[in-house]
Each structure stands twice: as C-alpha cells, then as structure tokens.
Amino acid sequence: MQYAGDRPGDDAKTAAAGSGNGVFVKGCQKFVTTDDLQVAPASTSLMLSLCQKFGVQDPADLEQSILRFTSEKITSLLKRSLTSNQPLTGIHFNVPISPDDATLSMIPGNLCPEKVNETEDKIGDVKIKILQTKINSAVLYAEVGQDFVDLVFGLLSVPLGSMTKAFGQRLSNGCIDNLYRSILGSAEGYMGRDCQNLLLAPELAAFSGSSASQILQVNESAPRKLNINSCFMCFKIGGFSNLSRCRVEYNCRYTNCQNYPKTAQLCELDPKSPGGNSSNSDAYVKRAPQSFMVTDDLGVRPLSLDGSLRVVSEGKIQMKDLVEKEVTLTKFQVMELQRAALMSRGALSSVLLPPKKKKNLKHLRY
Known part of the structure; x- marks a missing residue:
C-alpha cells in the first residue's frame, strides 16, 4: 500500500537486484572470508596457503559447518x-563479547603530543574547559559550547568506510581494516567501479x-531532486499514488485542476532546517x-550545578585534587578524538592528557 507522499521505489535498483550480480560483487563467484575478515576469491592456492598457515596436515582434521547469519549475529x-x-x-563458538571496559578502556599509547606545534591549524575557535585531576590521571568532564557538541x-x-580510510589500522583493535584492504586487494576485479567507490569513499x-x-574530508551527497508529472498542488492533495488526477480530462478540458504547467520538481530539504532559513x-x-x-566517555548533557557535583562525587575525587583548564583544540586532537570515540571509554583523557598512565573511572556511566 502506498500513502500520499511516499516516493515510488527505484526501478533501476529493483532490476539490478533481480540480475545475476550481488549487491556489491559481480556474478556468482564464491569467496573465502578468513577469521580476521580478509576476503578473497575461492581457489586451490588459497586453500593450500591457509592449510599451511594453520598447520593443517590432514584434511580429515577439519570439520565443515554452516553458519546462518540472523540480524542479531550480523550485529x-x-x-x-x-x-x-x-x-x-x-x-561460531558463541564466545562472550568482552565488556567494553575490558577491551576499550584505553587506547594503546597516548594520542596527544606533549607539546602542540604552535603553527598547527586550530579548528575555528573551538575552545573547551576541562575539569581534570591535578596529577593528570583523568578528565572528569569538559564544559563546552554548541560548536563542540555539533562536532561530536x-x-x-x-x-564506517570513511573512518577506515582516514585511520586505517589505527581505527580499532579489531580487523575491520582487513575488509577495507580486501576491496583493492584480493577482491579487486570482482565488483564494479561504482561499488568500489561506494565502499572505499562513501x-x-x-x-x-x-x-x-x-576534518576527515568526507564528501556530502547532493540533495535529491525528482521531477513529477503533476502540479505541486495536486501532489499535495493526492501524493505519489494519485498524480494522474492533475491530468484527468473530459471534453478536452482538465476537470480536476486548471493549474499550469502540469509538472513540478521536488527537492530534498535539510532536516536540520526544513524551513530553509538556517x-x-x-x-x-x-x-x-x-x-x-x-563526560570522559562522551556523554552529552546540559551543564548544571547538580550534574557537575554528581560527576565529581561519583569520581570519588576530592575538590582539592581537581583543576580546571582551558584548551583550544587542534586538528590533530579532533581527529584523534574521533578515533578515540570508537576505541575508548575514556576518550577525553586519552586525547587531552599528557602521556601518563591514567585512572580508568569505570563507575562513570550514564
């Protein structure tokens, strides 16, 4: 059933889905995906190299099973x-996923240099105030304006593809970068150029x-436009399901609508400013x-006295051990903050504090 205002499906995409090609790859080629998500076309040489890598001498030692990927397993x-x-x-073996605190609490090494190059580009006038311990063990929270909130x-x-392009192996502790490299590596030639670009530079x-x-130099898609065979007034009345009402004729006269022209162009509006006046x-x-x-784990809330006292209280840190500092963010720090957001529960501490071992405030959760 189609409701007024619903856009019809894309016939071109529907036709592509019915062809012999997959969503991204061509034809019915079989692929091998290793445990660390490296993708390559299936071949005898690949089978032999994998057996050698894992020390498999007798194929009888291997067992084949079928994994069915539900939406929960894909997530x-x-x-x-x-x-x-x-x-x-x-x-496959239903290994419990380690709690975030165990695997993402700190990024290996410190992300912020001890001295920031004075000539390094600043990100506009993004200044923040951070409340941290005097011994540089943790950042409790940052007092920020709208510019920083919009940034995070x-x-x-x-x-995710753009994140991987920007950070590569430094993106995470996992293996998502192997998928990215496979597109121009072992899987190259098995997908169209447009599909490659869609994955490599979405x-x-x-x-x-x-x-x-x-900052990550990610391009933005152009707003969509759609030409319809109806005046805009008739479209507002009947939607996509009844565009023909605009052109109903009787005795060579339009019976429902006298408006001209009988076409209109629909343009996508900015959802952040649907009135178009921002x-x-x-x-x-x-x-x-x-x-x-x-907060240190990038929880965002309006600043209030009650909220500030609550964070300090739950941090179990005395007031005399705290200090407030003002920081003007550099481009390097913003990029590392973006990476830390995917890897750490102490993103602000990882990026803004000097390279010392930092206290992990696990109890600060919102």
Whole structure:
C-alpha cells in the first residue's frame, strides 16, 4: 500500500537486484572470508596457503559447518570486528563479547603530543574547559559550547568506510581494516567501479555534513531532486499514488485542476532546517545560549550545578585534587578524538592528557 507522499521505489535498483550480480560483487563467484575478515576469491592456492598457515596436515582434521547469519549475529559480527581479530570464531563458538571496559578502556599509547606545534591549524575557535585531576590521571568532564557538541554529534553521520580510510589500522583493535584492504586487494576485479567507490569513499547523506566530516574530508551527497508529472498542488492533495488526477480530462478540458504547467520538481530539504532559513547547516543543536557537559566517555548533557557535583562525587575525587583548564583544540586532537570515540571509554583523557598512565573511572556511566 502506498500513502500520499511516499516516493515510488527505484526501478533501476529493483532490476539490478533481480540480475545475476550481488549487491556489491559481480556474478556468482564464491569467496573465502578468513577469521580476521580478509576476503578473497575461492581457489586451490588459497586453500593450500591457509592449510599451511594453520598447520593443517590432514584434511580429515577439519570439520565443515554452516553458519546462518540472523540480524542479531550480523550485529554481533560488526561489534566483534571492532574489538577482535577473530570475530567468526567468536560467533561460531558463541564466545562472550568482552565488556567494553575490558577491551576499550584505553587506547594503546597516548594520542596527544606533549607539546602542540604552535603553527598547527586550530579548528575555528573551538575552545573547551576541562575539569581534570591535578596529577593528570583523568578528565572528569569538559564544559563546552554548541560548536563542540555539533562536532561530536557529527561523528555519528560519518560512514564506517570513511573512518577506515582516514585511520586505517589505527581505527580499532579489531580487523575491520582487513575488509577495507580486501576491496583493492584480493577482491579487486570482482565488483564494479561504482561499488568500489561506494565502499572505499562513501559519501555522507545530503545535509549531514559537519565539522567532523570536513576534518576527515568526507564528501556530502547532493540533495535529491525528482521531477513529477503533476502540479505541486495536486501532489499535495493526492501524493505519489494519485498524480494522474492533475491530468484527468473530459471534453478536452482538465476537470480536476486548471493549474499550469502540469509538472513540478521536488527537492530534498535539510532536516536540520526544513524551513530553509538556517545560516548554519552544520548545526545539530538549537542555536541558543547554552553550555553543555561532555563526560570522559562522551556523554552529552546540559551543564548544571547538580550534574557537575554528581560527576565529581561519583569520581570519588576530592575538590582539592581537581583543576580546571582551558584548551583550544587542534586538528590533530579532533581527529584523534574521533578515533578515540570508537576505541575508548575514556576518550577525553586519552586525547587531552599528557602521556601518563591514567585512572580508568569505570563507575562513570550514564
């Protein structure tokens, strides 16, 4: 059933789905995906190299089984690929996924250099105030404005392929980068050029660009446009399901509508500003005088006295051991903050503190 305003399905995509090709790959080629998600066409040489790699001398020692991937298992595979080099083993043997605190608490090494190059580009005027311990063991929270909140919210719109392109092996502790390298490696030639570009350099949805995507140099799709054989007034009345009402004739006269022309163009609007009167297309939060609190694990909430006291209290740190500092973010720090958001429960501490062992405040959860 089609409701007024529903856009018809894409006939071209429907036709492609009915062809012999898959969504991304050509034809009915069989592939081998290793435990760490390296993808390659099935071949005898690949089989021999895998047996040699894992020390398999007798094929009788191997057992074949069929894995059926439900939506829950696909979600589990994605999570495991970000934290483990053996996601398929984990799914097949139902290995419990380690708690986030155990695998993502800290990024190996420190991300912030001891001294920031004075000539390094600053990200506009993004300044934040951080409340941290005097001994540089942890950042409790940052007092920020709307510009910083828009930056971290913008991370959610950046495709995973673009993140992998920017950070490569530094993206996570898992093996998602193996999938990315397979596209131009062992699986090259088995998918069309457009599909390769879609995976290697995916574009943002229209109007979802942000300062975060600009730093990662992710392109934004152009707004969609659609020409219809109806005037706009008739479209508002009948939607896509009744466009023909605009052209109903009797005795060489239009009976339902006298408007001309009998065509119109529909244009996609910015959901952040459907009225089309916004001067800041990067904004996700309302433009109003408001300060926000961003905790070490990137929880965002309006700044309040009650919230500040609660974070300090749950951190079990005395007031005399705390200090407030003002930081002007560099491009390097913003990029590392984007990476830390995928890998760490202490993102702010990992990026903004000097390279020392930091206290992991596991109890700060919201």
